[in-house]
Amino acid sequence: MAKTIALLPTALSNNSFPDTDWQALMAGSLRSADQLAAHLPVARAAIEQVIARYPMRINPYFLSLVQRHGHPLQRQAVPCAEELLVDDSQPDPLHEEQQSPVNGIIHRYPDRVVFLVSNRCAVYCRFCMRKRQVGHDTPIGWKALQQGLDYIRATAGIREVILSGGDPLLRTDEQLEWLLANLRAIAHVEIIRIHSRVFSTLPQRITPALAAILSRFGPLYVNTHFNHAAEITPQAEHACRLLVEAGIPMGCQTVLLRGVNDSPTVLQHLMRRLVAIRVRPYYLHQMDPVAGTAHFRVPIRQGLALMQSLRGHMSGLCVPQYMIDLPGGGGKIPLLPGYVKETGAKTIQVENYRGERFSYPLN
Numbered sequence: 001m002a003k004t005i006a007l008l009p010t011a012l013s014n015n016s017f018p019d020t021d022w023q024a025l026m027a028g029s030l031r032s033a034d035q036l037a038a039h040l041p042v043a044r045a046a047i048e049q050v051i052a053r054y055p056m057r058i059n060p061y062f063l064s065l066v067q068r069h070g071h072p073l074q075r076q077a078v079p080c081a082e083e084l085l086v087d088d089s090q091p092d093p094l095h096e097e098q099q100s101p102v103n104g105i106i107h108r109y110p111d112r113v114v115f116l117v118s119n120r121c122a123v124y125c126r127f128c129m130r131k132r133q134v135g136h137d138t139p140i141g142w143k144a145l146q147q148g149l150d151y152i153r154a155t156a157g158i159r160e161v162i163l164s165g166g167d168p169l170l171r172t173d174e175q176l177e178w179l180l181a182n183l184r185a186i187a188h189v190e191i192i193r194i195h196s197r198v199f200s201t202l203p204q205r206i207t208p209a210l211a212a213i214l215s216r217f218g219p220l221y222v223n224t225h226f227n228h229a230a231e232i233t234p235q236a237e238h239a240c241r242l243l244v245e246a247g248i249p250m251g252c253q254t255v256l257l258r259g260v261n262d263s264p265t266v267l268q269h270l271m272r273r274l275v276a277i278r279v280r281p282y283y284l285h286q287m288d289p290v291a292g293t294a295h296f297r298v299p300i301r302q303g304l305a306l307m308q309s310l311r312g313h314m315s316g317l318c319v320p321q322y323m324i325d326l327p328g329g330g331g332k333i334p335l336l337p338g339y340v341k342e343t344g345a346k347t348i349q350v351e352n353y354r355g356e357r358f359s360y361p362l363n
Contacts (some may be wrong), residue, residue, distance in 0.1 A: 020061075020204055021204070022198075022202055022204040022205040022207075025059045025060055025061055025122075025202060025204060026059060026122065026170070026202070028059065028060045029057045029058060029059045029060070029122075030056065030057070030058045030059075030063065031051075031055070031056060031057060032048075032051070032056075033045075033047035033048045033051065036056070036058070036078065039063060039067070040066070040067070040074070040078065042078065043081075046079075046080070046081045047078075047079050049081070049084060050079035050080065050081065050083050050084060051079055053083075053084065053292075054079065054083055054124070054126075054131050054135075054292055055124055055134075055135035055136065056078075056079050056124055057120075057121065057122070057123060057124045057135060058077050058078070058123055058124075059122050059123060059201070059202055061201075061202055061203075061204065061235070062077060062122065062123045062201050062202070065230065065231065065233070066078070068230075069228075069230040071259065072227075072228045072230065072259070072260045072261070072266075073228065073230060073231070075126070075257070075259050075260055076123075076125055076126060076127065076227060076228075076257070076260060077123050077124075077125065077126065078126070079126060080126070080295070082294070082295040083126060083292040083293070083295075084292070085294065085295075087291075087294050088289070089289045089290055089291040089292070089293065089294055090289070090290070090291055091131070091132040091290065091291045092132060092290075093288060093289045093290060093327045093328075094129070094288060094325055094326075094327065094328075094329055095327075095328050095329035096108075096114075096130075096329070098329060099329050101151060102147050102148065102150075102151045103144050103147060103148075104116045104117070104140065104144050104145070104147065104148045105147075105148050105151050105152070107155075107158075108329055108331055109331065110157055111157060111158065111159045111160060112158065112159065112160035112161065112162060113151075113152060113155075113158055113160075113161055113162070114162045114164050115148050115152070115161050115162065115163050115164065116133075116140070116148075116164055116165050116166065117140060117145060117148070117163050117164070117165060117166075117168045117171060117179060118139075118140060118165035118166035118167055118168050118170050118171055119133055119134055119135065119136070119139065119140055119165060119166040120134070120135065120139065120165070120166050120167065120170045121134055121135070121165070121166055121167045121170070121197065121201070122167060122170065122197070122198050122201040122202035122205070123197070123201040123202075125197070126292075126293070126296075127255060127257060127287060127290075127293045127296045128290075128293075129288045129290050130165075130166075131290060131291070131292050131293070132291075133166075134165070134166050140165075140166075145179065149179075149182050149183070149186075152183070152186060152189065153186050156188050157188075158188060158189065159188060159189065159190045159191065160189070160190065160191040160192075160193065161183055161189055161191075161192050161193070162193040162194075162195060163179070163192070163193065163194045163195065164195045167196050167197055167198055168194055168195070168196060169194065169196040169198045169205055169206075169210075170198070170205070173209055173210055173213055176210070176213060176214075177213050180192065180213070180214075180216075180217040180220075181217070183217075184217050190219070191219050191220075191221065192217060192219070192220045192221075193220070193221045193222070193223060194214075194220065194221070194222045194223070195222075195223045195224075195225075195253070196222065196223075196224055196225075197224060197225040198224075198239075199224040199225075199226070199236055199239045199240055200224065200225060200226045200227075200231040200232070200236055201231075203233070203235040203236045203238065203239035204235065204239075205239075206238075206239035206240075206242050206243065207242070208242060210242075211242040211243050211245075211246040211248070212246065214243065214246065214248055215246040215247055215248060218247065218248070220248060221248070221249050221250075221251070222243055222248055222249070222250050222251075223250070223251045223252065223253050223282060224240070224250060224251070224252055224253075224279065225252065225253055225254070225255070226252055226254060226270065226274060226279075227254055227255055227257060227260055227261055227270070228260055228261055228266065228270060229266070229269045229270045229273045232270075232273045232274070232277060236277075237277045240277050240278065240279055241277070241278070244278045244279075249280075250278065250279045250280065251279065251280045251281070251282035252274050252279050252280065252281050252282055252320075253282055253283045253285060254270065254281070254283070254284050254285065254320065255284075255285045255287060255296075256284055256285060256286055256287060256298050256303055256306070256322075257287065257296045257298070258295065258296050258297060258298050259296075260296075262298045262302065262306065263306075264306060264309035264310070264313075267284075267306055267309070267310060268309070268310060268313065268314055268318075271310065271314065271318040271319065271320070272314060272318055274318070275315070275317055275318050280317070281317075281318055281319065281320035282320055282321070283320050283321055283322075283323045283332075284303075284306075284307070284320040284321070284322045284323065285323055285324075285325070286298070286300060286303055286322070286323065286324045286325075286335075288325055289327065300324070300335065303322055303335070304322070304335060304336075304337045304338075305337070307319075307322045307335075307336070307337050308337040308353065311337070311353050312352065312353025312354070313353065321334045322334060322335045322336070323335070338351075339351055339352075341357065343362075344362075345362075346361060346362055346363070347359045347360060347361055347362060348360050348362060
């Protein structure tokens with residue numbers, strides 16, 4: 001049984017929890033308003049109302065980051081009354097459940113599926129696209145996993161499987177090894193992807209033993225999730241290094257969040273830091289119109305302006321794609337700033353990052 005970790009009331013150093021067992025950190029998570037109020041100045045009554053609908057989990061490691069860096073991290077992890085405001089948003093605007101042929105499988109594109117293998121996270125992000133599911137039910141059991149594997153095995157058009165959740169890396173090493181071995185045994189599955197936020201919220205989960213297991217099942221890619229440079233601690237950098245040096249390519253899917261990273265300076269700093277730790281900026285996600293998250297949404301025009309502030313001011317290696325996920329299950333599409341200003345019979349007029357215009361031949 002994992003030992004519990006005593007929570008500390010004051011900000012902690014960057015060397016906090018260097019060798020602590022990740023399961024012990026999970027066991028020491030804050031789950032109630034009273035626990036949270038012992039460490040942060042919050043309105044207990046409001047917190048209790050919110051977490052009755054949308055559960056809270058803040059592990060001791062991420063709590064230490066919130067205590068040190070304040071608003072941009074606290075906003076992501078600490079419940080607020082705005083989550084209960086009623087608007088036009090829906091619990092499942094992307095129609096994931098309508099595109100789920102069996103429990104735990106989302107089959108939106110012909111050649112790939114999302115396989116939900118966990119409903120736990122190291123921190124329950126307040127902007128989560130799956131607020132309706134994560135943290136509510138009993139853990140996903142073997143029967144559900146086997147159902148998903150059976151569907152993938154029987155559907156020959158599936159070339160790529162994306163393990164998601166919740167956080168798939170909160171499964172134990174043994175469970176992950178079993179799952180990956182079963183996927184790798186399916187002849188038509190060519191690529192496996194894992195989407196996980198533990199690199200920023202619980203980097204202690206990434207161990208040499210886990211890296212060794214993952215390295216055996218390539219081609220395997222890992223997309224993680226950093227929203228602010230303050231999340232890239234020495235522990236997070238070490239976790240990413242373990243996988244990169246095990247030969248596992250890493251990308252980052254950042255979510256554009258009001259009050260967290262909606263400024264050119266913050267985004268540029270984050271993207272440069274990601275490249276410095278060998279994590280490729282992959283997507284900058286526009287917030288999905290999910291119920292309980294409207295207070296995080298950044299207007300698309302502002303998002304496009306932010307993208308324009310990245311291009312030319314930093315290496316193209318640092319620039320992610322700005323993506324929207326279409327309501328109704330339409331899938332993801334990229335949005336680009338309006339670089340093409342005019343189209344003539346033989347040329348287009350194009351504007352660069354300085355606002356200078358150039359003529360470019362159409363043919």
